[in-house]
Amino acid sequence: MIFEExxxxxxxxxxxxxxxxxxxxxxxxxxLIQIFLLQVSSYSDYEIAALKNxxxxxxxxxxxxxIFDRNGRYIVRNEPTFDLITRPDSIKNIDSFxxxxxxxxxxxxxxxxLYLKLFEDKAFAxxxxxLKKDLTEVEIARFNVRSHAFENAFIDKRYRRxxxxxxxxxxxxxxxxxxxxxxxxxxxxxxxxWKDGELIYANGFIEGKTGLEETYNSQLIGxxxxxxxxxxxxxxxxxxxxxxxxxxGSSLKTYLDIEAQMSAAKFLGSRRGAVVAIDLSSGGINVLxxxxxxxxxxxxxxxxVDELQNLINDENKPFFNRALQGRYPxxxxxxxxxxxFGLANKLVDWDFQIKDPGFFTLPEDGRxxxxxxxxxxxxxxxxxxxxxxxxxxxxxxxYQADINELALHLSNLGFGKDVCKDCFDEDQAFVPTPEWKxxxxxxxxFKGDTVNLGVGQGYFVATPIQLANYASILxxxxxxxxxxxxxxxxxxxxxxIWQNNEYNELDWKRMHQALTDVIESDxxxxxxxxxxxxxxxxxxxxxxxxxxLDSKEAxxxxxxxxxLRDHSIIVVFGPMxxxxxxxxxxxxxxxxxxxxxxxxxxxVLKSLIxxx
Amino acid sequence: xxxxxxxxxxPYLFFSIFLISFLGLFFLYSASNGDTSIVLKQFIxxxxxxxxxxxxxxxxxxxxxxxxxxxLIFSFLLLGVTVLFGPEINxxxxxxxxxxxxxxxxxxxxxxxxVFLASFLHSKRLPIQPKEVIISLLIxxxxxIVIAKQPDLGTGLIVALSGLFVLFLSxxxxxxxxxxxxxxxxxxxxxxxxxxxxxxxxxIATFFGIDSDxxxxxxxxxxxxxxxGSGGLFGKGFGEGSQTQLNFLPETETDFIFSVxxxxxxxxxxxxxxxxxLFILMRCFYLSLNARDRFCRLVIGGISLTFAANLIIxxxxxxxxxxxxxxxxxxxSKGGSALLSLFLAFGIITSMGTHKKFLPQ
Numbered sequence: 001m002i003f004e005e006x007x008x009x010x011x012x013x014x015x016x017x018x019x020x021x022x023x024x025x026x027x028x029x030x031x032l033i034q035i036f037l038l039q040v041s042s043y044s045d046y047e048i049a050a051l052k053n054x055x056x057x058x059x060x061x062x063x064x065x066x067i068f069d070r071n072g073r074y075i076v077r078n079e080p081t082f083d084l085i086t087r088p089d090s091i092k093n094i095d096s097f098x099x100x101x102x103x104x105x106x107x108x109x110x111x112x113x114l115y116l117k118l119f120e121d122k123a124f125a126x127x128x129x130x131l132k133k134d135l136t137e138v139e140i141a142r143f144n145v146r147s148h149a150f151e152n153a154f155i156d157k158r159y160r161r162x163x164x165x166x167x168x169x170x171x172x173x174x175x176x177x178x179x180x181x182x183x184x185x186x187x188x189x190x191x192x193x194w195k196d197g198e199l200i201y202a203n204g205f206i207e208g209k210t211g212l213e214e215t216y217n218s219q220l221i222g223x224x225x226x227x228x229x230x231x232x233x234x235x236x237x238x239x240x241x242x243x244x245x246x247x248x249g250s251s252l253k254t255y256l257d258i259e260a261q262m263s264a265a266k267f268l269g270s271r272r273g274a275v276v277a278i279d280l281s282s283g284g285i286n287v288l289x290x291x292x293x294x295x296x297x298x299x300x301x302x303x304x305v306d307e308l309q310n311l312i313n314d315e316n317k318p319f320f321n322r323a324l325q326g327r328y329p330x331x332x333x334x335x336x337x338x339x340x341f342g343l344a345n346k347l348v349d350w351d352f353q354i355k356d357p358g359f360f361t362l363p364e365d366g367r368x369x370x371x372x373x374x375x376x377x378x379x380x381x382x383x384x385x386x387x388x389x390x391x392x393x394x395x396x397x398x399y400q401a402d403i404n405e406l407a408l409h410l411s412n413l414g415f416g417k418d419v420c421k422d423c424f425d426e427d428q429a430f431v432p433t434p435e436w437k438x439x440x441x442x443x444x445x446f447k448g449d450t451v452n453l454g455v456g457q458g459y460f461v462a463t464p465i466q467l468a469n470y471a472s473i474l475x476x477x478x479x480x481x482x483x484x485x486x487x488x489x490x491x492x493x494x495x496x497i498w499q500n501n502e503y504n505e506l507d508w509k510r511m512h513q514a515l516t517d518v519i520e521s522d523x524x525x526x527x528x529x530x531x532x533x534x535x536x537x538x539x540x541x542x543x544x545x546x547x548x549l550d551s552k553e554a555x556x557x558x559x560x561x562x563x564l565r566d567h568s569i570i571v572v573f574g575p576m577x578x579x580x581x582x583x584x585x586x587x588x589x590x591x592x593x594x595x596x597x598x599x600x601x602x603x604v605l606k607s608l609i610x611x612x
Numbered sequence: 613x614x615x616x617x618x619x620x621x622x623p624y625l626f627f628s629i630f631l632i633s634f635l636g637l638f639f640l641y642s643a644s645n646g647d648t649s650i651v652l653k654q655f656i657x658x659x660x661x662x663x664x665x666x667x668x669x670x671x672x673x674x675x676x677x678x679x680x681x682x683x684l685i686f687s688f689l690l691l692g693v694t695v696l697f698g699p700e701i702n703x704x705x706x707x708x709x710x711x712x713x714x715x716x717x718x719x720x721x722x723x724x725x726x727v728f729l730a731s732f733l734h735s736k737r738l739p740i741q742p743k744e745v746i747i748s749l750l751i752x753x754x755x756x757i758v759i760a761k762q763p764d765l766g767t768g769l770i771v772a773l774s775g776l777f778v779l780f781l782s783x784x785x786x787x788x789x790x791x792x793x794x795x796x797x798x799x800x801x802x803x804x805x806x807x808x809x810x811x812x813x814x815x816i817a818t819f820f821g822i823d824s825d826x827x828x829x830x831x832x833x834x835x836x837x838x839x840x841g842s843g844g845l846f847g848k849g850f851g852e853g854s855q856t857q858l859n860f861l862p863e864t865e866t867d868f869i870f871s872v873x874x875x876x877x878x879x880x881x882x883x884x885x886x887x888x889x890l891f892i893l894m895r896c897f898y899l900s901l902n903a904r905d906r907f908c909r910l911v912i913g914g915i916s917l918t919f920a921a922n923l924i925i926x927x928x929x930x931x932x933x934x935x936x937x938x939x940x941x942x943x944x945s946k947g948g949s950a951l952l953s954l955f956l957a958f959g960i961i962t963s964m965g966t967h968k969k970f971l972p973q
Contacts, residue, residue, distance in 0.1 A: 009738055009783070010909075014901055016781050017913050021897050024917060027924035032886065034931040038841040039879040046841025050875075053838065054854040232858040 055241065056231040057189045059182070059197040061205060062222030064161065065249035067173065067212060069258045070286065070487075071611070075169055076213075078159040081202050082140055084132045086153045088123035101150065104142050105132055126237035133158070133202060158202040165258065166295040168265040171321040172256065172288040172485065174211020174424055175299040178204045185224050198227065200246075203301060211424045212252065212485060222249030253487045255284025263607040264289040267600040272316055273568075273587035274323035276468035277604050280573070280580055283472070283481020285420065286608055287583070288465070290322040324420075325427040327461035328586050331542030332389045332525075333571045334410075334456030336474055336515060339382055341409045342397045344503045350510055353381040360395035362448050369395050369451055372543070386514045386540070389525045391455050398454025403445060406453065407433045413480075415462050419469040420483040429466060432459035457545060467571050467584035474515070475538070475573035475582045477508040512538055516576045519598075526570065526594030532602045535609070538579065539572030539601070541594035565589040568596035574605055581608045620669045620966040624895045629665070629943065629958055632888050633658045633951075636944035642851045643864040643872040643946075650865065650946060657948040661955030668959025673908050673967055676960060680724070680731035684751075687724040690717040691758055706762050718759045718767045719953035723960065725755055726774045726914030733782040734907035740783050748779050763809045766925070766937040773921050778914035782906075816935045832862045836930045840874035847878030865946040867938055870930045889942075893920050899965030908964035915957050 038046060067076040084105060091097045098112065107115075115131055122129040131153065135143070140155060147154070161176050163169060182205035183191045197205065207221065208214040225246035230238040257277075264275035268291045277287035294311050311318055320326070342348040358376030360369040371377070371391035377384065385393035398406070411417060416431035430436065434445035437459065452458030462470075465483070473480045515538035518524040526541045544567035568590030573582040583601045590596040637651055637658065644650045676683075694708040694717040708717050729748055736744055752775035760768035780789070796803075804813065839855035848854070853875035855861045864872050874882050896916030903909045919942060926941045928934040940950050 005737070006906075009906055012738060012783055013781055013906070013909050013913070016783075017897065017900055017909075020777060020780065020913070020917050021893070021920075024893065024920040024924060027928065028886070028890065028920075030933060031924060031927040031931060034928070034933050035840065035874065035882055036879065038837055038931060039843055039874065039882070040845065042841055043844045046838050047844065049838045050842035050855055050860075053835075053860050054858050230854070230858065233860045238858065 053233075054230050056193065056196075056229040056235075056237065058193050058227050058229070059186055059189050059205075060225035060227060060244075060246045061197060061200040062224050062246035063159065063200055063248040064176070064206070064222065065216075065220040065251040067220075067252045067254060069254060069256045070284070071257070072253070073258055074163075075165065075254070075256065075258065076161060076163045076173060079162045080157045080159055081133070082135045082155050083130050083158050083202065084135060084139075084143065084153060085128050085156045086131050087126075088119050088129050088152075089126045091123070091152045094119055097152065101131070101153065104146055105135070105139050107132060125231075125235055127196060159200055160202050161206065161300050162297050165262070166297040167293045168261050168289065169256070170211075170293045170296045170299075171290045171323065172211055173296060174208055174213040174215075175296045176206040176208050176213050177300060179207035182207070185221070186226065189226065197224075206300075212254070212422070215422045215424050216252055216486065220249040220252065223247040254485050255279055255282065255286055255487060256288070256485065257286045257608060257611055259611040260287045260604050260607045261289055263603045264600065265291065265293070267603045268585075268587065271587050271590060272322065273585065273590065273597075273600075274326055274464040275583065275585050275600060275604055276323050276465045277581055277583040277608060278468050278472045278483060280472055280475050280582060282487075283483045284487065285423075285465075285483055285485050286581065287604055288323050288423075288485070290320070290324075290326075292316045292318045294318045321425070322586070322588075323464045324423050324425065326463055326586065326588075327427065327429045328464070328467075328567050328569060328588075329458070329460060329544040330415075330456035330462045330467060330470075331544040331567075331569055332391075332456060333467060333470075333540045333542040333569050334453075334460070335386055335389065335394050336511060336540055337410060337413055337470065338394050338397055338401075338406075338454050339386060339511070340503060340507075341401060341406055342382070343507055344409075345401070345405070347400045348382055348397055350382050350507075353379055354393055354396060356380045356385075356390050356392040358392065360392045360399070360451065362399070362451060364447055367448055369448070383510070383514045383517070384523075387517050387521060387524050389518075389541075394454040395451045398451050399447065401450060401454070403434060403450045403453070406450065407431045410460075413473055414466050414469040415460075419466055420485070422484050422486055423465065426465065427463055429461045429463050430459075456542060464584050464586045467569070467586070468582055471539075471571035471573050471582035471584055474511070474571075475579040477505075477512075478503065512577065515540055519572070519594075526598050528595045529598035529602050532599055533606055535575035536577075537572050537574035537602065537605065538576050539570055539574075539598075541592075541598060542569040543567070543592055544569055546589075563589060566591050568592060570594060570597040570601050572598075572601045572605060575609065581605055583608075619666075620963060621666065622669075622895070622899070622962045622966055625892065625899075625958060625962060625965075626662075626665070628888055628892050628895070629955075630662065632885070632892070633661070633943045635885070635888075638850075639869060639873050639944055640865060640946060642853070642876055643856060643869050645857060646851065653948070654946055654951070657951045661951050664952060665955040665959040665962065668956055669962035669966065671963060673904075673911070673964050676727055676911070676963065677731045677734075677907050680728040683720075684724040684728040687717070687720040688755075688758075690715075690720060691755075693717070695758060695762065706764050706767075716767075716947075716949040718762070718764060718771060719949050721755050721759070721771050722767070722774055722918065722953060723915065723957055725752065725771055726778045726918065727911055727960065729775055729778040730782070730907050730910035730914060733778065734905070734910055736782070738783045739785050742788075745779065745784060745788060748775065752776060752779070763812065764938070765808065765812050766939045769937070770918060770922055770925075770939075774914055774918035777917045778910050781910055781913045812937070815937070832868070833930075833932050833936060835860045835862065836868050836871040837932050839868075839871040840931060843875040843878045843881075845879045847874075847876045847881050850876055852876060866940050867926075867936070867945070868930055869945050870927060870941050873944075889923055893923075896961060896965075899961065903964055904968055908967070912961050912964045915961055919954075919957065 063078060066074060066078065069075050111132055118129055143155060163173065183189065183194050208217040223246060225244045227240060228242035230241050232238055260277060264287050268275060271291060273291050275287055275289045279286050356376035356378060358371045358374055376392060377388045377390045380390045380393050410431045417428050418426050420426055437443060437445050449458055453460050469483055516536055519526045519530055519539050520536050526539055546566060568587040571584045573579040583604050585597040585601045587597050637655055640654055641651045690708060698708050706716050708715055733740060733744065752772050756768045756772040759771055835855060839853065839861045853872060855875050856864055856872045861868055861871055873885060893916060896912060900909050900912035903912055922939065923942055925934060926939040929936055929939055940947055942954055
């Protein structure tokens with residue numbers, strides 16, 4: 001090549017080399033920009049992603065708070081049991097390990113099967129594995145003596161939730177069982193890690209399902225702790241990075257009284273019914289018992305399918321909480337409330353009297369409403385009407401009432417609404433109104449419905465806790481509390497005062513006197529329980545009719561069917577004249593209110609007074 | 613050849629390569645979770661490589677030109693032997709055993725091809741004739757197809773590029789290039805189906821998001837981005853990268869060693885490393901412009917641009933800009949053959965760049 005040609009070639013090369021090297025420079029720049037974007041702009045995203053890769057966070061279960069009665073006695077506690085735990089990753093030969101341990105601790109086929117099934121996975125990830133649950137004292141002692149031979153196994157404490165009174169507190173306490181969504185407790189821990197959580201309870205992450213255990217679950221459960229492990233790409237635990245201990249749940253101090261609750265259970269016996277007792281100074285619930293009951297220990301810690309089926313199919317419905325959900329006509333126990341309404345609205349005064357022929361005839365259509373006593377009670381004033389429970393008197397009083405005002409009055413006494421702030425699944429029952437009746441049964445309200453309401457029959461239903469609440473308002477002369485099971489210093493509720501300005505102190509005194517005479521006088525309908533106690537008690541009994549009948553003769557035929565018999569109801573408060581407790585008792589198909597429900601109420605009142 | 617006492621040596625290239633290969637040993641130690649035997653083996657290759665580079669720098673470029681054809685034939689033969697008799701490792705035949713060493717035969721072609729094409733084209737008048745272009749392309753195409761079928765798409769592409777660079781630098785006409793590009797685009801479906809193995813197609817499909825499998829082919833690239841990104845400005849420290857040390861990152865010693873560096877030394881560490889690479893490339897660029905004749909210019913340009921392409925593809929791959937084709941980071945990734953071929957390449961570049969004698973044509 002001649003010189004010029006060489007020069008052209010050189011220039012040509014140079015310009016082409018510049019193009020290619022510049023292209024390479026662009027590629028280089030693109031890579032550098034991408035690196036900058038990764039390491040500088042999106043650093044925090046990738047930092048989190050890297051931590052997510054390597055950090056394996058597991059929850060540590062917290063110890064649940066315990067539950068105490070008003071005297072500081074345990075109702076529910078955490079009872080330790082002992083499990084044999086192993087470290088599969090350091091067990092070299094699983095067969096010889098099992099051969100070695102079997103003479104010390106008996107292993108069933110299913111225990112061995114489960115252990116062998118999980119062994120490889122746990123060994124691979126350095127995790128612990130339970131070999132046998134709930135060791136006996138003998139097994140613990142046998143193992144401890146030989147523990148030096150088992151470097152890969154140790155005994156660890158696990159709790160069970162138990163009560164020493166499994167059958168009497170079932171409905172009020174409720175039960176705990178394995179939670180379906182424990183991961184909601186700590187949202188920073190991925191759901192899939194919860195299976196590896198460190199447990200304190202033998203039956204896993206538990207939560208309250210019913211009763212107090214459910215209502216106060218968030219307080220009782222405490223706060224889980226957490227442990228952060230470093231894991232490699234294959235999921236194997238490398239080391240522990242962080243440990244945050246769990247916080248125990250706070251305990252509950254309740255108003256419940258073990259002795260009084262036991263009395264309620266004892267005196268109700270096998271009958272279906274409910275007892276509720278209220279502390280008049282606080283609105284605290286001392287007794288909340290529904291019969292028949294069941295064992296919460298079994299329900300919490302394992303119940304066979306058959307046992308559960310039997311409970312579910314039991315015709316007495318043990319799971320049904322009659323104290324909070326049973327709907328019963330209040331019957332004659334409502335009469336003091338009707339009397340209060342009459343006085344406040346000047347429909348009657350204490351001297352107003354009528355002649356009671358044993359029945360009331362509705363002027364509109366001549367329909368007859370009968371009293372419980374044939375021939376009637378003669379001349380009755382308001383006091384006597386309460387004492388002898390004159391239906392005629394209250395029929396005619398209710399007849400004069402405006403139904404909407406009367407319904408409002410009853411609702412002010414807690415009927416038809418929730419009365420307890422921490423009860424589980426309370427039923428509101430209801431007070432009937434014309435509006436309700438039209439909506440529900442598409443029929444107009446007629447005067448006879450109001451007349452029926454005057455004796456607590458007809459559509460009107462109330463729960464035992466509403467009856468006890470009503471009794472407490474009567475006892476406290478119009479002052480009502482929002483009822484509660486748990487003493488809670490953090491949340492203080494001002495009492496809700498129910499007062500009618502037109503209902504004065506003298507009226508209350510006469511009312512208390514009249515209700516005391518129901519039990520303490522020779523003429524009272526509940527005089528049969530007068531001698532069961534040493535202090536005086538006020539109250540009103542009732543017999544809730546399940547079937548409307550015209551005569552006593554017809555009822556005699558009906559009695560043959562137990563489930564159609566009248567319910568026995570009583571509300572009491574005492575000791576008079578300065579009452580401390582109000583009690584309601586309902587016994588299904590128990591018939592005569594005073595004589596059947598009365599003794600139970602008195603026994604509960606006695607044990608509350610004796611056990612302060 | 614007049615002064616025997618003169619040693620042909622480019623201090624800029626030599627010391628920057630020296631630096632980067634010893635830094636590489638350091639990175640490899642961390643990437644291999646502290647496996648000293650791997651590092652020791654690599655160290656031996658680095659030392660051998662440096663010596664080789666010095667030795668190869670000494671002969672006059674004319675020697676390379678004279679033996680270029682022989683070298684190419686030898687390389688093709690070696691490749692043929694590999695494809696026919698080589699052991700199959702992970703479904704690919706890439707290695708040939710010589711004594712106790714395994715050599716990746718395609719590495720030789722990466723050098724032999726540009727040197728041969730330079731020797732073939734350096735004396736041709738401008739513009740180069742279609743006949744010469746076709747001969748060159750046939751050789752390049754043969755090399756590419758044989759290597760891609762091993763299958764080793766990454767190396768195949770690099771080898772093809774090394775040839776194409778020389779062809780371009782020697783004055784390939786622009787019209788011809790435009791035509792070929794159009795032809796390539798038209799024939800791409802054919803290339804996709806015939807040349808690519810199913811797993812290669814899978815990787816490329818994954819890269820373009822056609823086929824998402826977070827635990828399959830895409831998983832590697834996700835983990836690599838997490839490793840680099842989580843390194844931040846200053847990195848997590850030597851041996852402290854969780855992605856690397858806990859094995860979330862795959863192939864840390866080879867394809868993904870750059871991710872290890874990014875994770876443990878951060879953006880500043882990466883900048884330092886890349887500036888050394890950039891320095892090497894700029895030095896090569898300078899040498900190519902100032903080489904004594906057309907042959908030297910073409911060889912330096914072809915080889916150093918191949919080196920640049922290799923580097924950029926390797927970087928872009930681990931940062932998620934290109935599909936994962938399997939491309940080591942030069943001078944740093946584990947692998948004796950690749951390392952020796954790199955030192956050989958820079959030995960040739962040094963020879964071409966330092967011999968200043970002008971011989972009348």
